[in-house]
Amino acid sequence: MLFRVDQASTVSIAEQLAVQVRAAVADGTLAPGTRLPPARELAGALDINMHTVLRAYAQLRDDGILEMRQGRGASVRADAGAGTVRLVELADALLAEARKHGVALPELLTLITTRG
């Protein structure tokens, strides 16, 4: 897949990478099981810090899109797909909305768990 990074953008570089991986998983460019390039290689290719790439990968792992294994690098989770990506987007939107209305995270969690 194609990774592109805009140094002039207001969006952080790690976020730019994460958005592109999410989009690629959602539209099937990155099929489940596909391995992502090692962080060191991707960082070298884009002339960015390796820790920035690792931060993006860690974020995607927390979102349930990637899995990271020792010695095997990062790969797309077998159960990741458009649905996973959509859930992450909705969660982001919910968080943003809650912040806007001054609702703290514990309250938001309570709101969700009482419904579950």
Next chain:
Amino acid sequence: MPDQTTNDALPTLDPRATGRDRLAVGLLWLPVLVVAATALLWWDRLPARLPQQWDATGVTTTAPTEVLLAITGGIALLGALAGLAALARGTADIRRTLLLIAGCAAGLSTGIWLVSAGLVIATGTPEPAAGGWPLLGVLLGAFGLIPFALSPRRPIGQVPRSPASVPLAESETGAWFTTMNVPMFLWLAGILGVATVGIAVLSVALGGPGSGGAVTVGLVALCCLAFGRLRVSVDRRGLRVVSALLGVPLRYLRLDQIVSARAQTIVPMEWGGWGYRIMPGRSAIVVAGGPGIVVERTNGTLFAVTVPEPELPAALLSTLAAR
């Protein structure tokens, strides 16, 4: 993902054989005719064995007449058949090279036959002194230059003026990665690996012979393994093909060595076969027939690597090279 490339039409060269190509291919039948005619003419007068090698003192080795005729005539025939294959459209870009190799092989084998049988007929002895005649036989190998010269030269580097590009902002960089699994090479590596162990065990059991064979087969297995999983990347540094299993770079073209790149269907025949191919004016890493990236280099040669969906990386490479 949406299409991120902009494209222009590709001009193509007519791959059909010209009249001069046909003449060159027809000429390749000359060695076959010469060997066949002389064999028919001389057959009754030829001894059972013909001289094969000479040194200063005389004939050192001989070969059965039938075997020598079959080998030299067979090679001449193969050359003529290779010439016919070279008329196909798919081989247009390597037609001249094919004709050269076929002509040289056919000429050389005809020369060997003529010198060996001709000397016996001319002198009337089964083991004649050679003098400088074997040199003439070798010189007949230059016959290949005739069809080579007859077949018209085709320009290499038929890359369009404005290849597809990926629009990148001034502050933007792009990098593209793919990993390809090649089951064919993995299977080959596995089979050859087992064979290596088998030969090695046998070699130890027999106390020595065959150890060289084990090493050779082992090395071939390792080469197959190197092509079992390939990682191809395009970024600000250039085009890179790395063996993902061994971590060994197989090919690295820096951006300043690249004029442009395009997506093209790779027919293995046109690039000399499968695996890592090197031919005059072009080289390639071919692991599958089908789509691939063809790169025109600043030194005028071409490099190709097969990848699924090559449009985006080819366009990115062109964009980065043009910066």
